[in-house]
Amino acid sequence: MHFDCNFTPYLSLKINPDLIGHERNLNIVPEVLSQAQEVMIMEKKALPPKSEFSEWYHELIQRAEIMDVRYPVKGLYVWFPFGFRIRKEVYGILREIMDREHDEVYFPALIPETELGKEGEHIKGFENEVYWVTHGGTTPLDVKLALRPTSETAMYPMFKLWIRSHADLPLKVYQIVNTFRYETKHTRPLIRLREITSFKEAHTVHATFEEAEEQVKKAMSYYKEFYDRLAIPCLICRRPEWDKFPGAVYTMAFDTIMPDGKTLQIGTVHNLGDNFARTFNIEYEMPNGEHSFAYQTCYGISERCVAALISVHGDDLGLILPFEVSPVQVVVIPVLYKGKEEAVLKAARELGEELKRRGYRVVVDESDERPGAKYYTWELKGAAIRVEIGPREVDEGTAVVSFRDEKKKFSVKRDEIPEKVEEWAKEMRERLYARAVEAMKERVKYCNSLEEVEEWIKKGVALVHLCDSEECGAKLDEIASVLGEVFELPFEVSAEKKGKCVVCGREGRLNAVARTY
């Protein structure tokens, strides 16, 4: 089985007894692959339902060949070729957005202990989860090296050298790199890892606090655009003081709500003020000849964006991916009948070629599988548009089209398909977004009391009013995580910006509370 678009289909994984517990006794060999798949389809053993989110996610990540979880170190995973293609498309969007006003750079992965330790709060925030390199060969290192948990302390000593004058500002760079955290909590592919393989971190330097503020807004609009294109609705909050980025003035965070009601932080934007500039001596000469510390921001998105993509849109059959990021945007399935094979294959190939010429990612699935097995595979892998062509369609000059996110099939003139793809893609993204917003809406509720919060957070995000006192925050945080003051929701809520603190009754602002990943 070999697809046009150069996939190595690791289909044997799907029936690899080590991989999938259910089939352990089937003793299936790859020669009887389609039967094996039929068995899985028939017995509905293929994938746990999405309502069992944790199991569904774990199985889907493997079955759809996103990541292999069997690497022999806890919290480290392997990107399968198929998963890597999703990553490539998703990060392609992110790069496109960043490239508009940031320069891409690369800073070292190893940070000397002396630099990492300079910013007091920063190091306190990370010291328990930093991996330390202590030896080169059998030689102990003079200065221990940290595997970057994030790159402020790698970059800012260099920014000090790069920045002399106001003419050097603003400075805006980003990099997409692997970062490391010694996670002691339960690890999960794409969500909580010890090697974050795809951390996009942007760092900017400005002349004034106001310009840094402006950049925070821009960064937020970039992230909104990014998640819009992925059709992922976000809840944007200003993190509480005790949960902001270590060393920041404040942190704006993007969360989405997972199918189990827990939130997943999928992006953060930090205004660093001049905190790091003071630590790392990033000064510039102003037009009047005086010197000032610079003001900084940083903002990041990790492969959690892929976790959100999978979790928010997928269903019991597998992945659902917006057209723009699906590795297989269109799958053309020739439905063969004896004596008509040639004509059907010809029509399927011609359509496939035409779509490829227009730059779409297309697979014409000419494998020997039965149509049912093919549907199974491409539903699992989230092919956005499916086009079936059988003898009748050949005769009529039509094809049967269906979308991954809808049950209905419809007939279309074959030569109209290439023109329609873009519109279908757009509509599909809109449907996915609308559906995701609806799902999120059902998971968000304003709560009047701590008891109500305690009950509701089993299901989703509780909105409450919270005052500024540390005690009230701490009390609420015992029940669930305080995501912070609500800045934006993707739908209207019937709750005032201000109201009585859910803990003490004094005036407070609208905050979100949830169980978090």
Added chain:
Amino acid sequence: MHFDCNFTPYLSLKINPDLIGHERNLNIVPEVLSQAQEVMIMEKKALPPKSEFSEWYHELIQRAEIMDVRYPVKGLYVWFPFGFRIRKEVYGILREIMDREHDEVYFPALIPETELGKEGEHIKGFENEVYWVTHGGTTPLDVKLALRPTSETAMYPMFKLWIRSHADLPLKVYQIVNTFRYETKHTRPLIRLREITSFKEAHTVHATFEEAEEQVKKAMSYYKEFYDRLAIPCLICRRPEWDKFPGAVYTMAFDTIMPDGKTLQIGTVHNLGDNFARTFNIEYEMPNGEHSFAYQTCYGISERCVAALISVHGDDLGLILPFEVSPVQVVVIPVLYKGKEEAVLKAARELGEELKRRGYRVVVDESDERPGAKYYTWELKGAAIRVEIGPREVDEGTAVVSFRDEKKKFSVKRDEIPEKVEEWAKEMRERLYARAVEAMKERVKYCNSLEEVEEWIKKGVALVHLCDSEECGAKLDEIASVLGEVFELPFEVSAEKKGKCVVCGREGRLNAVARTY
């Protein structure tokens, strides 16, 4: 100063006193930038001549903003935005070639000691240069983790799980990742680093030794194509037994000759036989139901390809880059005279827009610098094609064109330029390649005696005949590194395939010997 194509021009670096020793007393501020540059041009302090290769390389890497060497850990460097753009174009070619038959993947950067140590020869080859992660936070790890020096031992335990049957073969994957070596020798940006930021490593698995052999040939042809496009001539050798990749059956290596006559290894292709398959138990079921170990190859290219690119083509003025990989393929310089500014700017912008529409990377340099300072900058940065437009050219509908690798300027009808760029680019690559081959030819000589070898290797590569005995190899290796049996040179040499061993006089094969990086 802001360029259309979104560079943040870190021009202050050029006159940063910390960076450039010569200007330490000039006390130049960015406001007087062009004067500062004029001073540098006038006094020719800008760049050491290429004949002083080591100094030239070191200065150019900084001045052309490829890498910042001031990161506070030996052997670790920062990719500047401009350098990163070169990297991006170069690795774009490599990816395009790899994508033809390999799937891109990502394996973890951390390898447990237990896996790294499994292949006896392999670990022996790396144990002195592996960085060890021993602690997470303050907690000692149960199993030490190696920062990957290369990924065989990360990948092959997984390949064991991925491969069951002959139907799973061949398997061909690649990744572009950071790898780490605890280098105790003198480190140099792009050449000898402790973090290799851009290691492209491909790994393939096959049913038979013959298929692995076939893959070795394919890999070599890919690498030849890659270096052809970069106009870098290569000497291809089969490394001697004592210098092959640890664990391989044999190693084919690509070297180029640097301006100082030392060779730089810029690519290797290894036939691993079934050595690793036996260690990691990578078995497959053959069509007849019996089991066999698999056969493997791996092949890699690091950012040394960028070092070679810079070193082979550059000149006393700075970078010379083949059109295909130059971040600025065309620079349009409006030459302004009082009263004619508008018309000149309009013509320059129009041409720039038209070239961008065709997908070229173009800068219309509208900065306030004098033309001389602009030439200086874009020569330093290796803009491939320079187009100057002044009032006369506006009147005549022409422009003055020059290529970075040639002194001559010529006049062209302005509206013919967009059509001609492709041809110019092709011709430039051919000129660069021819010039590089000529330079390499002058550095390669057949030597009849050890004395001659000893003398010649000060200048370049000595070709000798060498027998298979370990003693003779060792003796020659004392004088300089034996690169191995010559497989291919980019020009004819008057030396037989076989001849008398330069050490003992018995029959030997043609080998190359050189001082190496």
